[in-house]
Amino acid sequence: MTAEILAVGTEILMGQIANTNAQYISRRLAELGINVYFHTVVGDNAGRLEETLKRALSRSDIVITTGGLGPTKDDLTKETISRALNRNLVLHEDILEKIKNYFEKRNRKMSEINIKQAYLPENSIVIPNPNGTAPGCIIEDGGKMVIMLPGPPKEMQPMFDETVFNYLRQKTGIMLVSKMLKIFGIGESDIETRLMDLIENQSNPTIAPYASQGEVTIRVTACCSNHDEAAALLSPVVGEIKSRLGDFVYSEDGEPLEKVVFNLLKENRLVLATAESCTGGLLAGKITDIPGSSEVFERGYVTYSNRAKAEDLGVSWDTLNKYGAVSRETAVEMVTGLKNKTGASAGVAITGIAGPGGGTEEKPVGLVYIAAYVNDNIVCKKLQLSGNRERIRNDSCLNALDMLRRLILGMEQR
Amino acid sequence: MTAEILAVGTEILMGQIANTNAQYISRRLAELGINVYFHTVVGDNAGRLEETLKRALSRSDIVITTGGLGPTKDDLTKETISRALNRNLVLHEDILEKIKNYFEKRNRKMSEINIKQAYLPENSIVIPNPNGTAPGCIIEDGGKMVIMLPGPPKEMQPMFDETVFNYLRQKTGIMLVSKMLKIFGIGESDIETRLMDLIENQSNPTIAPYASQGEVTIRVTACCSNHDEAAALLSPVVGEIKSRLGDFVYSEDGEPLEKVVFNLLKENRLVLATAESCTGGLLAGKITDIPGSSEVFERGYVTYSNRAKAEDLGVSWDTLNKYGAVSRETAVEMVTGLKNKTGASAGVAITGIAGPGGGTEEKPVGLVYIAAYVNDNIVCKKLQLSGNRERIRNDSCLNALDMLRRLILGMEQR
Numbered sequence: 113m114t115a116e117i118l119a120v121g122t123e124i125l126m127g128q129i130a131n132t133n134a135q136y137i138s139r140r141l142a143e144l145g146i147n148v149y150f151h152t153v154v155g156d157n158a159g160r161l162e163e164t165l166k167r168a169l170s171r172s173d174i175v176i177t178t179g180g181l182g183p184t185k186d187d188l189t190k191e192t193i194s195r196a197l198n199r200n201l202v203l204h205e206d207i208l209e210k211i212k213n214y215f216e217k218r219n220r221k222m223s224e225i226n227i228k229q230a231y232l233p234e235n236s237i238v239i240p241n242p243n244g245t246a247p248g249c250i251i252e253d254g255g256k257m258v259i260m261l262p263g264p265p266k267e268m269q270p271m272f273d274e275t276v277f278n279y280l281r282q283k284t285g286i287m288l289v290s291k292m293l294k295i296f297g298i299g300e301s302d303i304e305t306r307l308m309d310l311i312e313n314q315s316n317p318t319i320a321p322y323a324s325q326g327e328v329t330i331r332v333t334a335c336c337s338n339h340d341e342a343a344a345l346l347s348p349v350v351g352e353i354k355s356r357l358g359d360f361v362y363s364e365d366g367e368p369l370e371k372v373v374f375n376l377l378k379e380n381r382l383v384l385a386t387a388e389s390c391t392g393g394l395l396a397g398k399i400t401d402i403p404g405s406s407e408v409f410e411r412g413y414v415t416y417s418n419r420a421k422a423e424d425l426g427v428s429w430d431t432l433n434k435y436g437a438v439s440r441e442t443a444v445e446m447v448t449g450l451k452n453k454t455g456a457s458a459g460v461a462i463t464g465i466a467g468p469g470g471g472t473e474e475k476p477v478g479l480v481y482i483a484a485y486v487n488d489n490i491v492c493k494k495l496q497l498s499g500n501r502e503r504i505r506n507d508s509c510l511n512a513l514d515m516l517r518r519l520i521l522g523m524e525q526r
Numbered sequence: 527m528t529a530e531i532l533a534v535g536t537e538i539l540m541g542q543i544a545n546t547n548a549q550y551i552s553r554r555l556a557e558l559g560i561n562v563y564f565h566t567v568v569g570d571n572a573g574r575l576e577e578t579l580k581r582a583l584s585r586s587d588i589v590i591t592t593g594g595l596g597p598t599k600d601d602l603t604k605e606t607i608s609r610a611l612n613r614n615l616v617l618h619e620d621i622l623e624k625i626k627n628y629f630e631k632r633n634r635k636m637s638e639i640n641i642k643q644a645y646l647p648e649n650s651i652v653i654p655n656p657n658g659t660a661p662g663c664i665i666e667d668g669g670k671m672v673i674m675l676p677g678p679p680k681e682m683q684p685m686f687d688e689t690v691f692n693y694l695r696q697k698t699g700i701m702l703v704s705k706m707l708k709i710f711g712i713g714e715s716d717i718e719t720r721l722m723d724l725i726e727n728q729s730n731p732t733i734a735p736y737a738s739q740g741e742v743t744i745r746v747t748a749c750c751s752n753h754d755e756a757a758a759l760l761s762p763v764v765g766e767i768k769s770r771l772g773d774f775v776y777s778e779d780g781e782p783l784e785k786v787v788f789n790l791l792k793e794n795r796l797v798l799a800t801a802e803s804c805t806g807g808l809l810a811g812k813i814t815d816i817p818g819s820s821e822v823f824e825r826g827y828v829t830y831s832n833r834a835k836a837e838d839l840g841v842s843w844d845t846l847n848k849y850g851a852v853s854r855e856t857a858v859e860m861v862t863g864l865k866n867k868t869g870a871s872a873g874v875a876i877t878g879i880a881g882p883g884g885g886t887e888e889k890p891v892g893l894v895y896i897a898a899y900v901n902d903n904i905v906c907k908k909l910q911l912s913g914n915r916e917r918i919r920n921d922s923c924l925n926a927l928d929m930l931r932r933l934i935l936g937m938e939q940r
Binding site for chain 2: 129157467
């Protein structure tokens, strides 16, 4: 079964936004074993849209459109597709009600132009839109499927996930189930070396490593017809990978590192405090991103200046003058001071040179010291990171989180 | 003059990456007044590529391809285009040398498969690639232009900027120059109302407002043949928009709000400290994102718990118990305590309910108090924000930055 994705939107052709909808949908279609052979973007032009749609229908089994379902006169998708498929548009009173309610709940009045959003091609399957006014629809026509979705990703994605995915799954009869192994502390080429024979001999499940922002994800995907079969196929492969990569694997469910640390803090009834210099609040920001983080996070310090390090954390001026702000000595005093001040059962301090300026020959850009403790167990690591300011700050946060993870789990620091 | 962009790459069709090249190229073509009517993505398949290419040539003046210029057998772009245009591929000895040097500089040996990258269609214009092995090329054929670029953005973008852009500029004889007005504190529909006649009667320059992440950008674009002419066209329009929108406009150069505030702090020799609760370090993170921020930022507190508010900032337990952590009283005590503790000449404190949990009927999710001061001038604002946790935290940071901006510039708070 083949599919193609047709995005309707002049703003994409003008380069104002990238076609991320096509990426999202393609990835989900790949999970169903559906091949995608074309992505196309056209503007809000009825002629070019109809021409492109007809070509798509002639060569693919499934055509998925995004965009052009809004209330304005530039929104042409439904009208054009109905014309191409020779169907009338019919008014759905219940959808009209829903649209009215959508506006009332937001203390606004529905405008007349919104009425057209309650019209759908006859005999189509409605795709409800919990996050906007335009429902989508699925049309089955002579063995082909045309699926219309709105443009805004926040509306499109839940509609795809909640309605379209299951619809297509039933049509294909197969599914792909993945485990996302998340890995920190070992590079992509090292991983490929350790897993060489597994990767070369893969068939089902497939094994796909990819690197992103200082970490590596390995996607292990089983193609099967139900979840039990998936588990049976995935389990031995995931187990083998984990045994070869050891404690570099921090999640098999695709969770970000801060979530894993959050869970570990919570399960172990630990409370965390942070002291950041070069990362400037980013680490505390990542942790507090998680709803409920107040159960495990008490406070953070952004001791950007030497004075703040001395006043807030009790780092001695002697140490600052003798070894400098970016030193093992200062990092350890920061975290010890943090512990004494807050009484938190877990803590981490980061001090370093994020760049692009501030580096010297002895202390180059990317030099970062991280000190961490859980209860009475304290460790300190020296890092020489590379990349731009954003990359150095982000990698510092990841290293800090991984140090906490290893401390809590009683694993060796790497 | 019309153009279309054809990306060659199975990894895009599988959803592994988004087609950001098309976005980049489209934006730059828009600067030249070249209309883009189609984006297409095809896989590494000679038949589909040739069919799509021929259609593109039949309907557009300029066809730009990305991808498929690598050394492997899946890289088919040059061969396919040469065949479609009935041209031979010829070996460029100088390019072959360059490729050999590229590998030697990296202590590697050129492989035999790389040799094909030194072949280009006869009579094409070479586009040098300073960041990779595959040069691109421009073919002029019967009034049409075919431009081939590599897939990796780090290679493609500099080649487009350094060679293709100027080539096309000479062909069109025109350029577009934009001013990006950044606006905070007034919504998109309000703006459109105030600028209604300007927007309706626009011709040259064009005026395009768009909303993104809690702010609005207005792009004013003049089409002309040189920079002086652009300035003469843009200046009166930008001036009129600024006079109608007043102090909601914080930049006409597309700078983010934190950069504008950084500049204001620096010019006025102010030093900033922050005290964050619900934003958890994000505000300090945004400010310290800017290289050189240590000149204007001294320290930040992430007083996530009541205890931290009391211990670090001297907020009284009476106030916390009587009015709660999320209250005007607490916000003001946080920022006053911050001032007393740090002596910083500027400061801001944020306390609120980011959600999704934590809200009550009297204090719903999205309730945020921000208190700020510059020297002896202190203000406090109550906000009722909406959206998810990420949105509420980000909007709180933007509001905090805008309050500082208005304090420094002596503008009314809104």
